[in-house]
Amino acid sequence: MPDPRRLDALRQTLAHLDAKAGRRQQPDVLPLGVATVDAALGGGLVFGTLHDIAAEAPAEMGAAAGFAAALAARAAARAIPSRPVLWIQQEVASFEAGGLYGPGFSAFGLPMGRLVVLRVMRTRDVLWAMEEALASGALAAVVAELVKNEADLTATRRLSLAAAEADTLALLLNHQVSPHASAAATRWRVCAHPGPRDAFGGLGLTAFTLSLVKNRHGPTGCWHIVWNHHERVFSAATSGGVVAAAFDRPDRTPLARSA
Amino acid sequence: MRRLSTDRIAHHSPAPPDGPLAAVAPVKGAQRLTAVDDEASRLGLVPGMALADARAMYPALAVVDADPRADADLLAAVADWCDRYTPLVGLDPPDGLVLDITGCTHLFGGEVALLSDMVRRLDKGGYAARVAIADTVGCAWASAHHGTSSIVPLGGIRAAILPLPPAALRLEAGVAEALAQAGLKRIADLIDLPRAALAARFGVALVRRLDQALGREDEPITPRLPPPTYVVEQPFAEPIGLERDVLGTLHRLAGRLGRVLEQHGDGARVLQAALFRTDGKVYRVRLGTSAPLRDAEAVTRLFGDRLAAIGEACDPGFGFDLVRLSALVAERQSEVQSSLAGPDGAAELAHLIDRLGARFGLDRVTVPVARDTHIPEYAVAAVPAHAAVSHAVVAAPVIEQDSRAPARPIRLFERPEAIEAIAEVPDGPPVRFRWRRVLHEIAATEGPERIAMEWWRDADGHALTRDYFRAETRAGMRVWLYREGLYGRETGSPRWFVHGLFG
Structure with a gap:
């Protein structure tokens, strides 16, 4: 006669394993809100994996940081219960491309009350902190900003493993395009795109050119997208089209592709 | 209430030369001795003597410049070390320490054992010390500086100080001489004199010092370090040096501390681990927590991270013979929190x-907190995340x-x-600019948003008004530019x- 308590414990373990396996089969995703991009990604950016974002050129760091901030804002907005975003920055990064500016994040769709900033000296500190932060599961997103491309295959693999533990969006933000191989699920190159004008010729919503150069689960591609910081949603940009239309009817605008 | 105290540290030079030694410093234009060692003292040299006189008496006298700051540092280091006996260690500059060992002696096997342990350890470190235990700070000071007995028995204060010179009462300069001129050469001579007359002739301080020595007036010790709320410690007969051992010890101590905290319903907000090295150096590793904490695992992990980060700066040398963990700041920890599962x-x-x-x-680790100002760089403050909860929230100005x-x-x-920016008109928006040696053509701008420096931040009155522009280059890059100074009014060539x- 087996011990009923032991049987019960075994059943619970099995259920736990099943749940884990089930989660792996149907991973949670963060859709960008642009049908074409989401289709290429298989629904959106997968939680539990690492995503690598690089600025196409040093001057494009604002755009790359903007894209990362937009993704973090989306992740933070859907996290229930509310969880903050940790942004890890090397000291030298603030000299290169400016320090993180809270009011700007608030204006960009990520309220600064949800932002925790960690400033460290060395690259290895950034990686250590990111690994710890991912393992804790207390955050909606972790953005680790690297000035030099020192995250090699080993480092990214470690980070991917740490990311798999929790449903945290893991973003690596590189100041320049990295020559290293990476274990990241997706790799993006970002540069700014001339944004749409408003009716009076002033600045409109923020626009990016995204190049998806690596995608483990689908095709790569290149898109122009616009970030609506009020609604926290991306939409496809029309080159030179009327902006208001693009932002009201994101899905119907034709996909602009460039080589 | 047992008052207790002091030792005296003979000054030590960094590189001891042979023969008698003295430290000198210029006092009122003349080089005077400020400290002498045993040998010099036997030759009749005393602090305060002019260097020329001392040289005349003993030409081979080795002389070093006095370094009061180094003395103070050394005293502080010794005070740190004395922390192993009691948390209440006060400084008695320039060369004394006051320890309140009330309730601590039994941990060391009684007063005599404590005293001999202290003298032995100090002697091993190369510091000659004179130590005395007494009911009052004044009496202990007197016994240490001028007396012979090192432990004044309970109620024996009067007998102990009677034969001592009045200088043993910690008198101000000149008072002891004045007493000597009046023929009062021992405390016994003046202890029964009318107080009013004493005060009138030699100052109130004399009477007060007498009262303090006799315990008629309370004299509190000002501890150098704040006494912790909760302390646990582990002494070692054989010093430990491996990080693994230190962390293991901290884990055991954290377990004990956690149980004590739990009994009182508290959790630690500031923790400190003190590692006492055998040669007297004390490392203090301090940690703050963002919520009251009593979990031993968590505490150990925090110290593990901290020690890993300090690394080389915490050199075990020949090992640590005492590890102490204290909760410097503790707060109520509600039970509900820890019992919530999941x-x-x-x-x-x-x-x-x-x-x-x-x-x-x-x-x-910071969180940005809004400030009520329009100056961009002051509009947000980076507040440490662990303290952010208690931080007052200020409404940001509406932009x-x-x-x-x-x-x-x-x-x-x-x-x-x-x-370098070029605008079509001096006070208009820019049309192109050169930043980091790259020329950018501007496609669209918004602005100006005029921000004037707040007068209270601008002590010199030189801060210029800024006109901010949001600009997008042809390539799509968006930057925040400003022109410093109003053209024609504040400056002729705005930057x-x-x-x-x-x-």
Whole structure:
């Protein structure tokens, strides 16, 4: 006669394993809100994996940081219960491309009350902190900003493993395009795109050119997208089209592709 | 209430030469001895003597310049070390320490054992000390400086100080001489004199010092370090040096501390581990936590991170013979929190912030908090995340949203970067600019947003008004530019800066 308590414990373990396996089969995703991009990604950016974002050129760091901030804002907005975003920055990064500016994040769709900033000296500190932060599961997103491309295959693999533990969006933000191989699920190159004008010729919503150069689960591609910081949603940009239309009817605008 | 005290440390030179030694410093234009060693003292040299006189008496006298700061540092280091006997260690500059060992003696096997242990350890470190235990600070001081008996028995104060000279009462300069001129050469001579007459002739301080020595007046010790709320410690007969052993010890201590905290319903907010090295050096590792904490595992992990981050700076040398863990600040910890099963996001976040803070420093984990000002660089403050909860929330000033684009950049340069910009009219928006040696053509601008320096931040009155522009280059890059100075009114040739990058 087996011990009923032991049987019960075994059943619970099995259920736990099943749940884990089930989660792996149907991973949670963060859709960008642009049908074409989401289709290429298989629904959106997968939680539990690492995503690598690089600025196409040093001057494009604002755009790359903007894209990362937009993704973090989306992740933070859907996290229930509310969880903050940790942004890890090397000291030298603030000299290169400016320090993180809270009011700007608030204006960009990520309220600064949800932002925790960690400033460290060395690259290895950034990686250590990111690994710890991912393992804790207390955050909606972790953005680790690297000035030099020192995250090699080993480092990214470690980070991917740490990311798999929790449903945290893991973003690596590189100041320049990295020559290293990476274990990241997706790799993006970002540069700014001339944004749409408003009716009076002033600045409109923020626009990016995204190049998806690596995608483990689908095709790569290149898109122009616009970030609506009020609604926290991306939409496809029309080159030179009327902006208001693009932002009201994101899905119907034709996909602009460039080589 | 047992008052207790002091030892006296003979000054030690860094590189001891042979023969008698004295430290000198210029006093009122003349080189005078400030300290002498045993040998010099036997030759009749005393502090305060002019160097010329001392040289005349003993030409081979070795002389070093006095270094009061080094003396003070040394005294502080010894005070740190004395922390092993009692948390209440006060400084008695320039060369004394006052320890309140009330209730501590039994830990060392009684007063005699404590005293001999202290003298033996100090002697091993090369410090000659005179130590006395007495009921009052004054009496202990007198016995240590002028007396013979090192432990004044309970109620024996009067008998102990009677034969001592009045200088033993810690008198101000000149008073002892005045007493000597009056024929009062021992405390016995003046102890029964009318107080009013004594005070009138030699000052109130004399009477007060007498009262303090006799215990008629209370004399509190000002501890150098704040006494911790909760302390646990572990002494070792054989010193430990391996990090694994230190962490293991901290884990055991954290378990004990946790139980004590739990009994009192408290959790630690500031923790300190003190590692006492055998040669007298004391390392203090301090940690803050963002929520009251008593879990031994968590505490150990925090210290593990911290010690890993300190690394080389904490050299075990020949090992540590005492490890102490104290909760410097404790707060009520509600039981509800710890009994709630399941993952609690807030607790996990607090723990993560603690770990990051332990490794990198608590001031490096920050949250941006709005300030009520329009000056961009002051509009936000980085508040340490562990303290952010208690931080007052100030409503940010409303920035007029006159555009579809965000009004503020996501990245701000701490030092705005100077650029060469060309505008069509001197007070108009720029049309192109050169930043970091790259020429950018501007496709669209919004602005100006005029921000004047607040007068209370501008002590010199030189700060110029800034006109901010949001600009998008032809390539799509968005920057936050400003022109410093109003053309024609504040300056003839306004300069341009890049202050931030938009997303």
